[in-house]
Structure formats: C-alpha cells, structure tokens
Amino acid sequence: MWDYTDKVREHFLNPRNVGEIKDADAVGEVGSLACGDALKLYLKLDEKKERILDAKFQTFGCASAIASSSALTEMVKGKTLEQALHITNQEIADFLGGLPEEKMHCSVMGQEALEVAIAKYMGTEVKSRPHDKEHLEMEGAVVCKCFGITDLFLKKVIGANKLNTAEQVTHFTKAGGGCGGCVPKIKELIAEVIGGEPKEEYKRPEKLTNLRKMQLIQDTLEKEVRPLLWADGGDLELIDIAGVKVQIAFRKACAGCVSSGQTAKFVELKLREFVADNIIVEEVEG
Amino acid sequence: MKEIYLDNNATTKVDEAVFEEMRPYFCELYGNPSSMHFFGGQVQNKIDEARKRVAKLLGSLPEEIIFTSCGTESDNAAIRSALEVFPEKRHIITTRVEHPAVLTLCRNLAKRGYRVTELSVDGEGRLDLGELRKVIDNDTAIVSVMYANNETGVIFPVEEVGAIVKEKGALFHTDAVQAVGKIPMDMSKSTIDMLALSGHKLHAPKGVGAMYLRKGVSFRPFMVGGHQERSRRSGTENSASIIALGKACELAGQFMLDENTRVKAMRDRLEKEILARIPSVRVNGCQAERLPNTLSIAFEFVEGEGILLLLNEKGICASSGSACTSGSLEPSHVLRAMGVPFTCAHGSIRFSLSRFNTDEEIDLVIRELPPVITRLREMSPFGRDLLSSH
Numbered sequence: 001m002w003d004y005t006d007k008v009r010e011h012f013l014n015p016r017n018v019g020e021i022k023d024a025d026a027v028g029e030v031g032s033l034a035c036g037d038a039l040k041l042y043l044k045l046d047e048k049k050e051r052i053l054d055a056k057f058q059t060f061g062c063a064s065a066i067a068s069s070s071a072l073t074e075m076v077k078g079k080t081l082e083q084a085l086h087i088t089n090q091e092i093a094d095f096l097g098g099l100p101e102e103k104m105h106c107s108v109m110g111q112e113a114l115e116v117a118i119a120k121y122m123g124t125e126v127k128s129r130p131h132d133k134e135h136l137e138m139e140g141a142v143v144c145k146c147f148g149i150t151d152l153f154l155k156k157v158i159g160a161n162k163l164n165t166a167e168q169v170t171h172f173t174k175a176g177g178g179c180g181g182c183v184p185k186i187k188e189l190i191a192e193v194i195g196g197e198p199k200e201e202y203k204r205p206e207k208l209t210n211l212r213k214m215q216l217i218q219d220t221l222e223k224e225v226r227p228l229l230w231a232d233g234g235d236l237e238l239i240d241i242a243g244v245k246v247q248i249a250f251r252k253a254c255a256g257c258v259s260s261g262q263t264a265k266f267v268e269l270k271l272r273e274f275v276a277d278n279i280i281v282e283e284v285e286g
Numbered sequence: 287m288k289e290i291y292l293d294n295n296a297t298t299k300v301d302e303a304v305f306e307e308m309r310p311y312f313c314e315l316y317g318n319p320s321s322m323h324f325f326g327g328q329v330q331n332k333i334d335e336a337r338k339r340v341a342k343l344l345g346s347l348p349e350e351i352i353f354t355s356c357g358t359e360s361d362n363a364a365i366r367s368a369l370e371v372f373p374e375k376r377h378i379i380t381t382r383v384e385h386p387a388v389l390t391l392c393r394n395l396a397k398r399g400y401r402v403t404e405l406s407v408d409g410e411g412r413l414d415l416g417e418l419r420k421v422i423d424n425d426t427a428i429v430s431v432m433y434a435n436n437e438t439g440v441i442f443p444v445e446e447v448g449a450i451v452k453e454k455g456a457l458f459h460t461d462a463v464q465a466v467g468k469i470p471m472d473m474s475k476s477t478i479d480m481l482a483l484s485g486h487k488l489h490a491p492k493g494v495g496a497m498y499l500r501k502g503v504s505f506r507p508f509m510v511g512g513h514q515e516r517s518r519r520s521g522t523e524n525s526a527s528i529i530a531l532g533k534a535c536e537l538a539g540q541f542m543l544d545e546n547t548r549v550k551a552m553r554d555r556l557e558k559e560i561l562a563r564i565p566s567v568r569v570n571g572c573q574a575e576r577l578p579n580t581l582s583i584a585f586e587f588v589e590g591e592g593i594l595l596l597l598n599e600k601g602i603c604a605s606s607g608s609a610c611t612s613g614s615l616e617p618s619h620v621l622r623a624m625g626v627p628f629t630c631a632h633g634s635i636r637f638s639l640s641r642f643n644t645d646e647e648i649d650l651v652i653r654e655l656p657p658v659i660t661r662l663r664e665m666s667p668f669g670r671d672l673l674s675s676h
C-alpha cells in the first residue's frame with residue numbers, strides 16, 4: 001500500500017476540475033496509454049489573455065497522477081501565464097504534502113503538461129518528451145526507448161530536482177524503469193548535469209614497477225571485482241602476487257561454488273584489462 | 287465497515303479451527319519435539335500427525351513431506367538440491383511466469399554460469415510443450431514449472447511436463463503454492479519429483495511451508511545442522527505452525543468439493559456479471575484451465591491502482607496486476623509474458639476468493655465495481671469516446 005498523504009488521498013477521491021474545456025485557449029497533452037499514465041490539461045484565459053481563469057484535466061494513471069493533476073489545476077487558477085510557467089514539479093508535490101519518491105514522476109508529468117500547454121499557446125517549441133503528440137519531430141535524442149524519453153527532458157529534470165542516482169531519475173521520469181537498457185546512459189547524463197566528469201576511458205599505464213603493479217592489482221580487485229561478487233553474495237581474497245601470477249581464494253557464496261572456475265577467469269580478464277596482458281590468475285585454497 | 291476479502295492468492299485468513307489446533311503449542315505444550323521426555327515427545331507425535339495430514343491431501347507417503355519455513359524456502363531447497371545432485375549438469379528450465387521465489391533464484395543462477403531457459407506462454411498464459419521438448423537435453427538438471435499461476439490462476443499440465451522431463455533423466459519440481467488445497471492432486475500417480483506448498487495460502491499461518499520429495503529422489507539439504515526432518519531440514523521445528531498446517535490440509539481436503547463448486551460458482555458469477563455490466567473488459571487467461579478461485583480481469587483505459595483504492599473505500603480488498611512503482615513501471619511480468627496489450631495490462635485486477643466468501647459479498651462487488659470503472663474512465667483522456675459510444 002502506498003504511503004500517501006491525506007491530501008493526496010483527498011485529491012484522488014474528490015478530484016477538482018475534472019473534464020474538458022470546450023473553448024480552451026491552451027491544451028497540453030503528455031504521456032500515453034502504453035506508458036501507464038497520461039494527462040490532458042485545458043486552460044481558459046481571461047479577456048486580456050494574461051491570466052488563467054479556469055483549468056480542467058483528464059488523467060489516465062494511478063492515484064497520485066490523478067491527485068497531482070487535481071492539485072495542478074487548483075494551483076494555476078488566477079495565475080498569469082508567466083507565473084504559471086514558474087511552477088515546479090516540487091511545488092506540485094509540496095501542495096499535496098509530498099509524494100512518495102517512486103511517484104514523483106506524477107508531479108513531473110503535471111509540470112510538463114502545463115509547459116506544453118502554455119508553449120503551444122504562445123507558439124514556442126517545447127523540447128520535451130517525444131510522446132507529447134505534437135512534438136514527435138523534436139530535437140533531442142531518445143534515451144529511454146521503453147518510455148520514449150529524450151536526453152533534453154532528462155537533463156532538465158535531473159537539474160531541476162538535483163537528482164544524483166539513476167534510481168531517482170526513474171522515480172521522477174520513469175526512464176530506466178522498463179527494460180533497464182538505458183540506465184548506463186542515464187548515469188552519463190547525471191554525471192554531465194551535476195558537473196561530475198563522465199567516467200573517462202581507462203588508460204593502462206605503459207610501464208609498471210613491481211610495487212606499482214601490486215598496488216594496481218589490489219586497486220582493481222577492490223574497485224572492479226569485489227563489488228560485483230558482493231552483489232551475488234560472494235567475495236574473494238588476494239593471497240599472493242608472484243611475478244605475473246596472482247593467487248586468489250574465494251569466500252562466502254563463491255567458495256565451493258561450482259562456477260568459481262568461471263569467476264577466476266573473469267578476475268583474470270579484469271586484471272588483464274586494468275593492469276597487464278600477461279596476468280595469470282590462480283585459485284588457491286586459503 | 288467489514289472488509290470483503292478477495293485477495294486470497296496473496297494470503298488467507300487462518301481458519302478458526304486451525305488456530306484452535308495450534309493454540310496449545312505456545313504456552314502449554316511448548317516442549318522441544320526432539321527431547322527425550324514425554325513433554326517434548328508428545329509434540330513430535332502431533333508433528334507426525336500433521337505430516338500424515340499433509341501427505342493425505344497430496345496423496346503421498348508421510349515420509350515424503352518435509353516441513354519448511356515457507357513456499358519460497360521449499361522452492362529454493364528443491365532447485366538448489368537438484369543442482370547439487372547433478373553437479374555436471376548446467377542447464378535449468380523454468381517459465382517466464384514463475385513466482386519470484388523461482389524466477390529470481392534461476393536468474394541469479396544464470397549469473398553464476400548456469401544456462402537457464404525460461405519457457406514462454408501464449409496469450410492465454412498456456413505453456414507450449416513443444417518448446418520444452420526442444421530445449422530439454424542431457425545437460426538439464428532440473429525443470430521447475432509451476433502448478434498454477436498466482437496472478438491468472440492458469441493451471442499448467444504438470445503431469446505432461448513431468449513425463450517429458452523423465453525421458454531426459456532430469457528432476458522435475460513444481461511450485462504448487464497456489465494449487466495445493468484448491469485442486470485435487472495425487473502424488474502416488476504423479477511424475478512430480480519435488481513440490482512446494484505454503485501454509486498461508488490455505489488458511490494456515492504465514493511462515494510455514496512444506497516440500498514434497500518423492501521417495502528415492504536424491505536430496506542435498508539447503509539448511510544443515512541438527513537432525514530434524516531426518517536431517518533434510520535442520521532447525522527446531524515451528525511446531526505450532528506445522529500442526530496448524532496439518533489441520534489446514536485436512537480441512538482443505540474436506541472443502542475441496544466446496545472450492546470447486548460453490549467457490550467456483552461465485553467466481554464464475556463475478557466474471558460473468560462484470561463482463562455483462564462493464565464494456566471493454568477482458569479476462570486474462572479465459573481460454574485456459576484455471577484455478578476455481580481466481581479471476582484476473584483487465585479494464586481498458588484505466589489504471590489498476592485507482593481501481594484498487596476506490597474499491598478499498600468500499601472495503602473491498604483485491605490486488606492489481608501492475609505494480610505502478612517506478613522501479614517496475616511495466617505491468618506484471620506475467621501479463622507481459624502473455625502479451626496482454628498495454629491498454630489492458632495497466633488496468634488488470636485480480637480477485638481471488640476463498641471458502642469464506644459469500645454470495646452477498648459477490649453481489650456487493652458486482653454492484654460497486656461498475657461505478658468505480660465509469661468514474662475513472664470519465665476522468666481519463668482515453669476512456670470517454672468509449673463511454674459515449676455506449
């Protein structure tokens with residue numbers, strides 16, 4: 001059961017402003033059936049075409065998507081277009097007393113629909129997700145094929161919400177929540193946006209002193225190998241280094257594991273990649 | 287508000303008679319079944335009685351029953367044992383629609399270098415035995431195919447699977463957690479080598495399970511330590527829960543006919559009335575043979591969570607086929623494997639009944655559900671054309 005605030009529950013059970021505005025000045029549509037949520041936002045402006053007089057929505061999606069849409073329509077009423085454009089997805093979430101992080105994408109969808117509606121009214125382009133029906137031919141490359149989400153959109157959300165893990169990006173945009181194939185690319189985008197250097201191609205040092213080599217072997221095992229074994233409940237220990245021979249012993253789930261032979265091969269490959277081509281890994285009891 | 291509980295594939299109410307049976311084994315008869323004194327020994331006798339009761343429901347010998355801590359443990363113990371029995375064999379066969387208790391284990395084993403084949407299912411959730419025949423070979427150590435699916439209730443032809451597995455000399459395990467107690471089975475005439483069941487799905491408490499291990503099939507225990515369960519599952523017995531599981535199995539045998547007549551009739555009526563009253567609905571796995579208590583049904587153009595929460599307001603407990611958490615934004619792996627269109631998969635709801643449900647409760651659901659769906663469709667940008675055309 002989701003941990004929704006009373007306000008979310010209340011806006012879900014009694015959503016405000018459901019429906020269409022037949023003579024709307026601005027309409028923004030985002031999402032699709034395939035994605036599992038979609039929102040169509042209608043805005044009616046005053047005579048001077050400055051302020052939002054009325055707002056209505058139609059939403060397909062989970063309870064927090066409906067609550068976010070309801071909140072959004074309440075928030076924009078009476079605002080000028082300029083003011084409305086400044087509403088952030090966090091403000092939508094705050095209006096509802098917060099959303100579970102896994103559901104933040106609902107508030108992002110609201111903010112996005114608003115942006116699309118206003119941009120279309122003003123005749124400007126929105127560099128948003130391609131599944132906004134009218135912007136199929138937009139700039140930006142699709143990063144997440146499962147949900148049709150572009151790098152431009154991801155960068156915007158990462159920046160606005162200061163996201164720093166791929167998981168968070170999934171919570172906020174859904175990207176990465178399907179097949180997971182785009183997760184490495186998402187990590188690169190995070191690195192780009194939050195200023196961190198994207199991981200550089202590793203360059204192996206040309207010549208190694210023995211001491212340096214031993215250190216490099218240890219570093220590689222620590223950083224590149226053991227974390228992967230831990231993920232499967234295993235571990236290894238470095239027993240000895242003699243010339244190009246590296247002796248290791250498997251621990252925990254790896255110890256006595258029928259496929260430890262393969263794991264040893266994997267360790268060898270890693271060491272050859274990061275240290276030197278002639279490394280030989282031996283498994284020993286220890 | 288009294289809840290209407292239609293989520294019995296998630297877990298069930300402990301039958302009062304089951305609770306009464308286990309009650310003395312906490313504060314009064316708390317002896318260790320392994321002790322030499324009579325005080326503990328009498329508990330051992332009750333555990334043996336429970337073993338006979340479980341065996342009777344399955345049509346097995348009592349010594350073929352090993353008590354465990356849950357269905358998940360039984361599944362893990364069976365599959366891991368088979369791999370140790372055949373250390374030279376590196377191939378595992380399972381299906382795409384297994385419960386995570388099997389699927390996650392197999393996928394982890396794949397990372398360890400095992401070859402894992404996940405059999406596909408058709409649009410109705412049915413298995414293709416031809417595919418099994420094609421992929422099974424002498425390298426196959428174990429085939430694990432569930433008896434019945436927890437989400438759709440679709441029943442697999444386990445005996446035919448077992449016959450194919452036998453020809454290749456592999457072991458056959460079935461996750462029967464959803465099937466035991468709902469449909470009759472007879473291990474004495476079966477091709478199944480190992481089977482998993484779980485107490486909390488048949489009105490016994492949570493945290494107790496059992497595994498059936500055919501006499502003569504080699505077994506390498508997963509839990510080692512003391513000599514409990516003839517050293518096949520060490521650890522001091524959860525005596526109260528085991529005794530409860532025995533009672534629950536006895537009752538399940540007695541209510542088997544009820545489950546397959548009255549409970550099934552309630553399920554069928556719920557299905558028929560929903561189809562008659564609500565447009566654009568499809569039953570997942572409707573052409574397949576299904577458990578008598580399960581209805582997985584998709585409402586197009588609405589999302590499952592909204593349906594569940596609105597039903598929740600009426601005290602109706604059901605579950606949804608799509609967990610709309612962003613970590614798994616995709617609809618359930620079972621519905622995806624069946625190729626259920628996205629439009630339906632997001633709005634799939636599972637109703638699972640038990641013998642404790644009544645006709646009045648079903649009437650109430652039939653009454654309350656249509657307005658819930660209409661309301662959500664009216665809110666949806668996609669559902670409206672559908673409503674106006676009706």
Ligand SMILES: Cc1ncc(COP(=O)(O)O)c(C=O)c1O
Nearest residue numbers: 356357358385387436463464484
């Ligand atoms: C098909 C199936 N297998 C295994 C399990 C796991 O059983 P347990 O909860 O006892 O570990 C369940 C229940 O969640 C199930 O439905």
Ligand code: FES
Nearest residue numbers: 144145146178179
């Ligand atoms: S491509 Fe992003 S989740 Fe599949």
